Amino acid sequence: MSERDCGNDAAAYALGALEPTEAEAFERHLESCAVCRDELVAFSEVVAALPLSAPSHPLPRGLRRRVLRSVRAELPAKSSRRPRSIATWTVRRIAVAALAASFAVGLTVGLNSAGGPRLVRASVGQATLRVSSDHAELIVEHLPPPSNRRIYEMWLQRGSGPPQPSTLFSVNSADHADIGVPGELKGLTRVLVTEEPAGGSSRPSGPPVIVARLG
Numbered sequence: 001m002s003e004r005d006c007g008n009d010a011a012a013y014a015l016g017a018l019e020p021t022e023a024e025a026f027e028r029h030l031e032s033c034a035v036c037r038d039e040l041v042a043f044s045e046v047v048a049a050l051p052l053s054a055p056s057h058p059l060p061r062g063l064r065r066r067v068l069r070s071v072r073a074e075l076p077a078k079s080s081r082r083p084r085s086i087a088t089w090t091v092r093r094i095a096v097a098a099l100a101a102s103f104a105v106g107l108t109v110g111l112n113s114a115g116g117p118r119l120v121r122a123s124v125g126q127a128t129l130r131v132s133s134d135h136a137e138l139i140v141e142h143l144p145p146p147s148n149r150r151i152y153e154m155w156l157q158r159g160s161g162p163p164q165p166s167t168l169f170s171v172n173s174a175d176h177a178d179i180g181v182p183g184e185l186k187g188l189t190r191v192l193v194t195e196e197p198a199g200g201s202s203r204p205s206g207p208p209v210i211v212a213r214l215g
Contacts, residue, residue, distance in 0.1 A: 014043035125210035136181035143171050146195050153200045157190040168200050188214055
């Protein structure tokens, strides 16, 4: 996989839309590419959230025919190589477009009619905030352990007020942590994480390593 192609297959791989030989090549590429590994983690979270985003509806009549007609019209101009099957090429194109659109709006998946959770992707750091009707949980990924005599502290911000200290935590051996957000969620606009001295602080002493916005 060339440097120019780096990252192009992460969305399709997350949806299982790559052909077997392409999937194997991408998996080999992942062993040496941190960028693609990070993108794959993020896209996989989107894929997991998509079933919760809305109730299913039947496809409009003729949609498949219109999509295939559009793909056939673009194939000669888009590629000088022998194209993959139209079905595979279409799935990859739609997969990348759909997942890119999810990231463009910040990955906020609203409560569905069954009362499922709302997932909010952190704008800073590798984390997701899982919000239900009366509870929230911050799921942290790929966060290195705090430095010596330091600890991570979660902060809760409501409106434009200053962040209030909440829970102290560290991460496990896989650089992962699940932290429940205490108290009522009403009025909560941001959940932040900073690295603080052991024992915690009364106000953030440095820039946040994680910021998840609800408002």
